[in-house]
Amino acid sequence: MPELPEVETVVRMIRPKVVGRTFTAARVAWKRTTGASERAFASSVVGARVVAVRRRAKYFVLDLARGETPAGALLGHLRMTGRVHVEHAGYDPGPYWKVALDLDDGATFHFVDVRKFGRLEWKRDVERELADLGPEPLGDGFTSAWLVRALASRRGALKPLLLDQTFVAGLGNIYVDESLHRAGLHPLAPADRVPRERAERLHSAIREVLLAAIEREGSSFDVFYRTPEGQPGGFQDEFRVYDRAGEPCTTCGTPITRIVVGQRGTHFCTSCQPRPRRRSSGTGKRATG
DNA sequence: AGCTACTCCTGGTAGC
């Protein structure tokens, strides 16, 4: 699933091909992708120039202008199976293309998506759309001290919390599982029961996993994620738990366990990530009923 | 408010 490292890879690869270019035509094959008819979508973007390409969480943003006047932005999300590439005129994007945007240098920006969950929408005020997102895990706001405090204020299980984009923005199923393993934390551990030292380890683990995955241009373990250059990522070779149920833990050899947490396949090592004891009720006394 | 369950989609796969 495209998460932060995959979207970062997409942004870096398409940036030099689209910044400075002006859209000359737009075609929409699936209306839900754009959230607007082809006519409405085209009227928002045709004639606009791309002034920047950037990432926020798992979103990619193409900031637009008409002349020197800001003209909103294209806000994209790959969800599960979305892909983006910029190709020469006449390139066949295959049967699953959803949006095509012609550029003034003859190339075409394609948004391709087998399962149709992805989005590429024009927004007049893109910052408002992104306002509810939590801190960027590779940004200055995501400090060890912040994570220690943030975890202490939440009683829910770690895994669903780390997947919550309003808590921290950009992590998905793969990188949460990998981060929790590197930090030695059970996915069902209550957030407020994580000791400070473990929370600090989790902070480092998240950053290390994301940086390593960006270095490898993301993870490709099925037919879906490919970089805009058409290549698979390489981080799947460094998975320690994700998609490795039954295989030995790289740390201790214990077979990796798979459970379902919040409707998500969840992979962990029962030895390296022991489940904490149940929360006691009241103020430390044993529950009496 | 915080958490869980459901929904959107369809290619791939398991089972018969």
Added chain:
DNA sequence: TGCTACCAGGAGTAGC
């Protein structure tokens, strides 16, 4: 071989 049933899952939303 061909059919059916089920699985994967990010994020928005409904509901408790």
